[in-house]
Amino acid sequence: MTTSRRSFLTKTATLAVGAGAATLATPAVTRAQDVIKWRMQTYAGAALGEEVVKPAIDAFNRMAAGQMEIELFYADQLVPTGELFQAMQRGTIDCVQSDDDSMASPTEVTVFGGYFPMALRYSLDVPALFNKYGLKAIWEEEYAKVGVKHISAGAWDPCHFATKDPINSLADLKGKRIFTFPTAGRFLTQFGVVPVTLPWEDIEVAVQTGELDGIAWSGITEVYTVGWSNVTNYFLTNNISGAWIGHFFANMDKWNALPPHLQEMLATCFEQSHYYRQHWYWAGEADLRLNGGKLQLTTIPDEEWATLEDAAVTFWDEIAAESEVKAKVVAIFKEYNEVQKKAGRPYRYG
Known part of the structure; x- marks a missing residue:
């Protein structure tokens, strides 16, 4: 069959338009989304x-x-x-x-x-x-x-004392320079503790040089993990917080x-x-x-440790008096602990 010049141009134009539309619809390269x-x-x-x-x-x-x-x-x-x-x-x-x-x-x-x-x-x-x-x-x-x-x-973890000298009574805390958290330090000053703030990575050397007498920052797992067991000798089994x-x-x-x-x-x-x-x-x-093999355990008797526990309740009330939000949080802590105490074992006992 003979193709006329007119039909040839018409078909060519149609194909070109179709190809252009396809190109616009599916670009050859899709830019990856930024991470x-x-x-x-x-x-x-x-x-x-x-x-x-x-x-x-x-x-x-x-x-x-x-x-x-x-x-x-x-x-x-x-x-x-x-x-x-x-x-x-x-x-x-x-x-x-x-x-x-x-x-x-x-x-x-x-x-x-x-x-x-x-x-x-x-x-x-x-x-x-x-x-x-x-x-x-x-x-x-x-x-x-x-x-x-x-x-x-x-x-x-819970918060315990790891120290160079043994702690067997609340009196042994007096004058001890301890690396601890701000609020814990504020509470412990009434028992003679001297809170010290230092960069975390400087603590081990500070204990070695005598700038610190000990640490109340963690439980025993952390004391061993980060190397503080290499510069302290004693671990107090009483804790100032369970978590x-x-x-x-x-x-x-x-x-x-x-x-x-x-x-x-x-x-x-x-x-x-x-x-x-x-x-x-x-x-x-x-x-x-x-x-663990490195730290000797010491314990303050329960009847003496109760003095610190009673002081904590007074401390809670002091915090609650500072604002409505703090009072609300303290009320929740009190409610929770009362429920745990009344529930008995395994929640609260001893």
Whole structure:
């Protein structure tokens, strides 16, 4: 068949238009989405961070599969621990793992972070209080006021004294220069303790040089893990709190900018981190008392230790008088402990 010049041009034009439309509809190269990158700093030094946070961040980075990546920094690497809150609020750091007290958070709940004296006996008290007794909502509200997302709270270890000299009575605490948390230090001054604030990584050397007489920062698991068992000789089995309250936080704008599936993934990894610490510390606290091999155990008799416990209740009332929010939190602590006491074994006894 003979193709006319007119029909040839018509068919050619139709094919060209079709090809152009196809090209516009399915471009040959699709630009990959930019990876979301966050920087996170923990209160913990490198040795402790390997246990209390790094596994969770490694897991999140794997599961995010290139969509997001968190770079982890340890205590004081980007900013001093006492400046963590300000750096996160400004967006210099995107995410933080810390207690409220150590990072000097300007909220009404800061005093309860870390070790609130004698408020907790076991690590499970922390998630119970936050998830069943209303503390989670209070923390979320207080941090939202200052542009920070409170992601979750969890328990760490109990707070014991690790010292160079033995502590067998409350009188032995007098004059001891102790590295501890701000609120714990404020409470312990009535027993003659001299609280000392230093960068976390400097503590071991400070004990060696005599700048510190001891540490009231952790349980025995941490004392061994971070090397403090190499410079102290004694471990007091009485504790001023049965569990540390710590949290994961994020800059609110950065958090809100994340897709919902990444928010959920991050929160889930942090919850897994809380669970890991539950059993890691719980097992370590018992095992290292018996098998640690470096520290000698001492104990203040129960009848004398009761003096400190009574002082803690008075301290709670002093804190409650400072604001309505603090009063609300103290009331929850009192209600919870009363329920635990009345429930008996295994909750509260002895």
